[in-house]
Amino acid sequence: MKGITAERVDDLTGFWSSGEEELEEEELILFDNVQFIYELALAQLELRSLGVEFEVTNGLREFKLLKEVDAEILKRKLAYFREIKGEYTDYFHITQKNRTRSVNQYLTHWIYPYKGKFHPQMIRALLNIIGLKKGDTVLDPFIGSGTTALEAQLLGINAVGIDISPLCVLQSRVKTESIEVLPLINEWKDEIQKRVNVNLFNLEKKSLNSEINKIPDEKVRNFYRMAKLVAVSDVARRKKEFSKAFRKNLELMVASAGDYVDVTEKLKLDLGSVDIRIGDTRALPLNDESIDGIVTSPPYSIALDYVTNDAHALKEMGLDPSEIREEFVGVRGKGEKKIELYNEDMKKSLEEMYRVLKRGRYAAIVIGDATYQGKKIETVKFVIDYAENIGFKLLKNIDKIIFGLYNVMQKENILIFVKGDLDLAEDKKYRCRGARAPKTCR
Template identity: 30%
Template sequence: MSWAFEGANTRYLTHDIHRYPAKFIPQVVRRIIEEYSQKGDIVLDPFCGSGTALLEARLVGRNAIGVDLNPVAYYVSKVKANPIEPRRLKRLWSDFSQKLSPLFGFDRVKPYPLPKKALEVLSSWIPKRQLLDMRRLFTLIMEVKDEDFRDFLLVGFSNIQKNCSWWLMKSVKPTRDFNKKVPDVIPTFVRQVEEMIKKNNELWSILRDSKTWVRVFKADARELSSVVTDSVDLIVFSPPYVTSYEYVDVHKLSVIWLEQVDDLRPIKQKFIGSLSARPKNVAIKSSLAMEIIRELSNKDGRLAKAVKTYFEDMQLSFKEMDKVLKDDGIISIVIGNTKLKKVDVKNAEVFAEIFVNMGYKLERVIKRPIPSKNLPTVRDPKTGKFTSVSSSHVKVYPHEFILFLRKV
């Protein structure tokens, strides 16, 4: 059976309650979990992002632990995989949503007091009227006593940040579009939460008799063993990539609200793959990594340093994974290779080499085609240039790897 899962629905249940870049295909991670763990086992995703693996683990009767540094990832994963009992949710939402009406004094709610600089940044992204409503809404959310419900609302609040600001919707990088007609906050929020409630209820009815659990930690994967105290049966993840997404920038507005900070730089530095990450001076256990860094340093010193830091950081996280994985357990990595300045950055090979040098056995490698929603990319067989489908024969599908490494 193919691992492509072409045309698969990736948005079922709570999978799409919040946008998140570079998500797992749920069907891919479900198959990994089913093939490499048993019911009742503990699955860990140390870079859990939006929590795709955690929800899939529960759906097939496993327990799961998720770790991610991004506060957005923390809330989304927690809410996505832990549905609230529908009657309780209905009651809580009915009480809460009343307060959003001017009749119930919404206009007199105190705007949330954020640090001055944070407010300045938000003001440069969000029109005045919308920002005032958001600050009032945030005050009401932070007053909610029921933690599960508060987190549920925070996810809804976070997901409307891009809609209700000048954020250019089709861009993951922070880009403003001052021609955008910015919608009102309250109706957008209400629609978002009502959509989430439907999905929550659907999931709850599936999991109602399940004894499984999901725990999520906002923590650094390089310090995994300080939060993960169980030993786990399977680790599955797709890593951050070097120079790809700056996760703090992607969720800039949400991070300002959720962390209530006015300087994002110290947070950004901790993200693996960020250009702000600091070198560690760790000996990388991969000769291929050293070769890639050497080749890159002839072309771009700064980029070479970033790639070196990236491999160092990933290796530090691998050491931590090793501490929490049971003997004979499996680490599965879903990963693509990248090209920087025409140098092939063979992440999959480098990661496999590091793990093998740590004593792991590379048990299986799957090359997975990534089905494109657009026309297949094609190369002209004579010129080698990308061209239209009709004039060529050689199809070039992008692909990624799935590695299976056993702790021996």
């Protein structure tokens, strides 16, 4: 994977040199990659949630502050803004640490090509929007590739991530835990590399597996298991040669974990704790009202079969895809029955999210309608109706429209619910920020 190296970008920005140089004294400037209406909406919501009063100026890209703010706090937290009062935000520096060509695959986010990853910038904004602070705990009950956990960790928010897929649990752990054991990872590198010298695919992997299994530290072992799976995926999906793919990815993974350690030190980030567990969202292994916020994206594209999609990696992990699929939301059954089972599973998942969330706290759920056997399945309406039925109250429904491959339009919705019996003061705090607050707020 070729791309911008962190060093090159650091040279350009001059961040690691002493003075923050030559920025315009504009008050708040959006990142250049903010281009969709929903992103502008989220950018405004995150400012409001952080108590900022503002006016949009200069072609929608610059914002003027209407009241004095604590610029230091905003600099540490903001997701959609590159600069505040002439200084780069922390997020700007974080995103410069990118070993890939994709702007949103910085730090360890890129590790493993998982389909259906969240855009991390949106997650950082949502964590701000739902009012989570250092020391709070966010849950993503469908953690997938670990985006919510990594973004929460960066903001000092503790994260609990649950997924039914062992592959997802592994990748989420590796992305967030490898920084703790980087020196040990480096100690094992030569030994492991030696095992991929023989150019015979099976022999090579067998000897590699036995070497990886010898590693006593679980986090280090996970790191090398993941490196192997990234290479396995490169062989299956991109027809690459195993040993070359393994070596290249391993170098990049080590460098990305190093970037993460580096940026944590330079920005003095106080990282949140991360707890990633294998589990079923229909029966969450968590206590009632133990969670301060939920940010998640359940499976909704009934047509996208996560099990088949990752079958090669699951098999490599010694799992039987046909056995584990019965536990996965969205892939059980066929025809009409598939939709029935999906709805049942989603009801249980929403009930569980409701149970574990504290009262007056928020759940941000990203979901879209699916097309199955040529028919549109109204997943969004189904989720809103059922969530409201069990006591959630819908506060925001933002259309997330993007243009994907070949300019095909993709629409999803960002739904923000509050867990019922909302304390009126909290409600007012949420709705009454900014110039456009309704009259009832005054």
